[in-house]
Amino acid sequence: MTLTPTRELMRSAxxxxxxxxxxxxxxxxxxxxxxxxxxxxxxxxILQISQNCASYxxxxxxIAEATLAIARAAAVPVAVHLDHAEDEALACLxxxxxxxxxxxDGAHLDYDENVASTARVVAYAHARGVYVxxxxxxxxxxxxxxxxxxxxxxxxxxxxVRATNVDALAVAVGSSHAMTSxxxxxxxxxxxxxxxxxxxxxxxxxxxxxxxEQIVGAISAGMTKINVSTHLNGFFTAAIRDYLGANPTxxxxxxxxxxGRAALTGEAARMLxxxxxxxxxxxxxx
Numbered sequence: 001m002t003l004t005p006t007r008e009l010m011r012s013a014x015x016x017x018x019x020x021x022x023x024x025x026x027x028x029x030x031x032x033x034x035x036x037x038x039x040x041x042x043x044x045x046i047l048q049i050s051q052n053c054a055s056y057x058x059x060x061x062x063i064a065e066a067t068l069a070i071a072r073a074a075a076v077p078v079a080v081h082l083d084h085a086e087d088e089a090l091a092c093l094x095x096x097x098x099x100x101x102x103x104x105d106g107a108h109l110d111y112d113e114n115v116a117s118t119a120r121v122v123a124y125a126h127a128r129g130v131y132v133x134x135x136x137x138x139x140x141x142x143x144x145x146x147x148x149x150x151x152x153x154x155x156x157x158x159x160x161v162r163a164t165n166v167d168a169l170a171v172a173v174g175s176s177h178a179m180t181s182x183x184x185x186x187x188x189x190x191x192x193x194x195x196x197x198x199x200x201x202x203x204x205x206x207x208x209x210x211x212x213e214q215i216v217g218a219i220s221a222g223m224t225k226i227n228v229s230t231h232l233n234g235f236f237t238a239a240i241r242d243y244l245g246a247n248p249t250x251x252x253x254x255x256x257x258x259x260g261r262a263a264l265t266g267e268a269a270r271m272l273x274x275x276x277x278x279x280x281x282x283x284x285x286x
Contacts, residue, residue, distance in 0.1 A: 002072050002073075002074065003071045003080065003098075004079050006101035007131045010131065010167070013201075014224045017219075017220075018275065018277070019224060019276065020045075020224065020225055020226065022227045023228050023232060024050060024227070024229035025067050029257050029258075030236070034265075034268055035071065036261075036265045037267075038074065038076045039074065044076055045268075046078075046225070047079070048082070048083040048229075049080070049081070049094075050082075050083040050084050051087065061093075065097070068080055068097070079101065080098075080100055081099060081100060082099050082103060083227070084105045086105050088104065095125050095128050102121065103135070105134070105135050106118050107136065111160075115163045118166060119163065119164045122164055126165070132168075133167065133169070135169070135171075136156065136157055136169060150172050151172050151173065154194050154197040161198055161199060168201045168225060171203070173190050173194070186210060186218050188214075189221075191223055195223075202223050202225075204225065207226050207227055207231070208232075231267075236260040239260045239262065243260075
């Protein structure tokens with residue numbers, strides 16, 4: 001297979017009425033685990049590198065080039081995406097490095113500024129064949145507590161998509177970033193209204209705090225791209241804790257990191273299968 005444009009994976013999922021997993025890369029081992037999960041599940045995956053991740057690695061290029069190399073060697077379709085870039089220059093750099101898509105996050109700006117800055121990123125990316133995701137509404141969790149009252153307005157969403165020409169829209173429907181318990185209550189009726197109103201695929205951020213049942217309901221209501229990071233990080237970290245507890249004298253970091261990588265692979269593969277099932281799935285059946 002090899003590196004695949006995000007546009008192709010999104011179009012296929014949206015047409016089929018299924019979801020596609022978009023999982024965050026934290027370091028090399030995460031990228032390896034996520035591709036292994038996609039190969040295990042025989043399903044495509046979107047690897048996401050956030051602005052925070054780029055900062056951690058001293059800039060976008062090192063982690064980007066490693067992730068792109070892993071994607072190119074994959075046996076299943078893998079796209080590489082820039083997640084939550086609040087810096088227009090960073091989004092343009094990702095385009096130049098060969099990312100299949102970028103998410104420009106202007107949600108912290110007022111509406112008119114968000115439209116103007118997003119439109120600039122879209123113009124740069126589209127001239128080079130790259131897919132663009134944007135965000136409208138405030139998805140909680142980045143700087144505070146879960147904020148279930150914040151929502152994306154469908155009429156504003158339609159106007160925003162028309163004004164910016166974005167390819168996908170992240171919407172605030174009740175999820176929150178960085179949740180470690182899966183208790184968020186999504187507004188499925190609002191998702192259905194947004195899906196009916198907006199001509200581009202919808203993206204669910206903060207999915208780590210959303211139960212399997214709620215995610216399946218969101219996909220059935222019209223959600224396409226399902227972003228997960230914190231939930232998978234929890235599996236990685238728990239496996240390392242367990243390994244170190246059982247092997248207190250180990251000094252070779254590859255041994256315990258490998259345990260984390262394996263745990264992340266298994267859960268990511270399970271989630272990819274869940275997202276790809278028919279929206280009519282009965283979760284009570286074995």
